[in-house]
Amino acid sequence: MKKTLIAVAAAAALTATSAFAEITFGAWLRTLTAPVASNGEDTVVGTANSWGWGARTARIDINGVSEDGKAGFAMNVFNDMSMDISAGDRAVLWVKPVDMIKISVGKYDSPDNGLRGDFCYGSWNWLRPYNWGFDGEGLTFDGIWRKGMMIEADPIEGLHAFVVIPMEDANADSYYKKAEDTYRNVQIGFGYAIDGVGKLKAQYIGDDSYTTDAEGDRDETKTTGQIGVAFDLNAVENLYVTVGARFGIADKDYAPDYLKMAFTAGASYQVSDAMKFSVDGGYKQYQDKTVGKDGDKKDNEFFVGAGVDYTIMDGLNLAADVRYKNIGYGKEGDDGAISFLVGVNKSVSSNGSLGIGFQGATNGCGFVQSGGKGLVANEADDFVWAIPVSVSVWF
Numbered sequence: 441m442k443k444t445l446i447a448v449a450a451a452a453a454l455t456a457t458s459a460f461a462e463i464t465f466g467a468w469l470r471t472l473t474a475p476v477a478s479n480g481e482d483t484v485v486g487t488a489n490s491w492g493w494g495a496r497t498a499r500i501d502i503n504g505v506s507e508d509g510k511a512g513f514a515m516n517v518f519n520d521m522s523m524d525i526s527a528g529d530r531a532v533l534w535v536k537p538v539d540m541i542k543i544s545v546g547k548y549d550s551p552d553n554g555l556r557g558d559f560c561y562g563s564w565n566w567l568r569p570y571n572w573g574f575d576g577e578g579l580t581f582d583g584i585w586r587k588g589m590m591i592e593a594d595p596i597e598g599l600h601a602f603v604v605i606p607m608e609d610a611n612a613d614s615y616y617k618k619a620e621d622t623y624r625n626v627q628i629g630f631g632y633a634i635d636g637v638g639k640l641k642a643q644y645i646g647d648d649s650y651t652t653d654a655e656g657d658r659d660e661t662k663t664t665g666q667i668g669v670a671f672d673l674n675a676v677e678n679l680y681v682t683v684g685a686r687f688g689i690a691d692k693d694y695a696p697d698y699l700k701m702a703f704t705a706g707a708s709y710q711v712s713d714a715m716k717f718s719v720d721g722g723y724k725q726y727q728d729k730t731v732g733k734d735g736d737k738k739d740n741e742f743f744v745g746a747g748v749d750y751t752i753m754d755g756l757n758l759a760a761d762v763r764y765k766n767i768g769y770g771k772e773g774d775d776g777a778i779s780f781l782v783g784v785n786k787s788v789s790s791n792g793s794l795g796i797g798f799q800g801a802t803n804g805c806g807f808v809q810s811g812g813k814g815l816v817a818n819e820a821d822d823f824v825w826a827i828p829v830s831v832s833v834w835f
Contacts, residue, residue, distance in 0.1 A: 463502065743763065759783050795830035
């Protein structure tokens with residue numbers, strides 16, 4: 441994400457002395473508006489963004505850092521067309537008691553620990569198709585989607601370790617919760633960079649699952665966490681490779697649709713200054729049945745995609761990709777779905793771009809279906825298509 445920041449100096453009174461901090465402002469926005477599209481039966485129109493929900497038309501990121509770099513905060517404020525100003529993804533304050541330790545408290549955004557396994561290309565930067573097993577930003581390694589406290593440590597060169605202690609339960613009547621529930625659900629991991637080779641990553645994510653009684657209250661609780669490992673290779677010039685694996689910890693009879701294991705990988709090769717090829721995919725196995733499928737259906741899925749990015753001329757870029765998943769769509773429920781994109785983007789300033797494309801998806805696969813409000817197929821075997829207009833702005 442490219443971002444240009446405007447810095448201003450802010451003075452704050454501290455007892456009898458004065459301290460100076462740098463306050464920076466930034467923004468990054470993308471909207472995808474389809475003036476014409478089809479859900480398989482009707483011609484429709486709509487606007488959103490790549491990851492779903494309403495079109496994000498305004499945003500401000502505010503960051504403050506003390507002069508000595510040992511204290512600060514970060515806050516994102518969003519405004520979508522479909523809602524008023526909201527808190528956004530991130531609201532964090534932090535201090536560094538010593539150079540190698542950072543302690544923060546707040547609402548974290550996914551990449552906050554610096555280890556998320558990003559891999560984005562093609563339609564993931566346009567209307568995201570719904571025939572994909574993992575978000576492109578976290579294809580091989582999950583980020584953080586929690587509120588609470590995080591402790592990060594960099595004890596030696598190349599090693600970054602972290603632990604996230606979740607301290608808020610949205611369904612609880614109190615800000616406080618049982619310590620045993622909290623520490624059973626910690627997220628803890630590390631990343632180790634090997635100079636000239638790549639980075640090794642591993643983590644554990646606690647995730648309680650529970651049953652409810654007749655009154656709807658929690659009954660029996662069991663830990664159904666997940667272990668993740670990944671490796672990012674950058675030893676070969678112009679080649680980037682990332683591989684990852686996830687292993688679920690769950691009772692089959694208790695959580696039949698919980699992830700048992702997953703293997704994912706992505707690779708991109710910069711052929712020339714003008715052209716880059718990308719390919720990724722993965723395999724997911726569930727404890728008993730695949731999420732969202734009823735009856736005696738497959739308990740696994742695989743997905744694969746490939747794309748190319750090409751610079752036609754300075755400021756004019758082409759993106760194209762095709763993706764496939766083996767299950768989840770079609771009349772029989774186990775029919776696979778193909779999605780594709782061809783799109784061009786043109787820079788209109790140093791801080792903005794405008795694009796237009798054509799996207800399609802077979803067998804009832806739709807686009808950006810977060811909350812069920814995306815471009816959803818009318819019938820299970822419909823072909824869905826759209827002509828999206830992309831507007832991106834960054835400061």
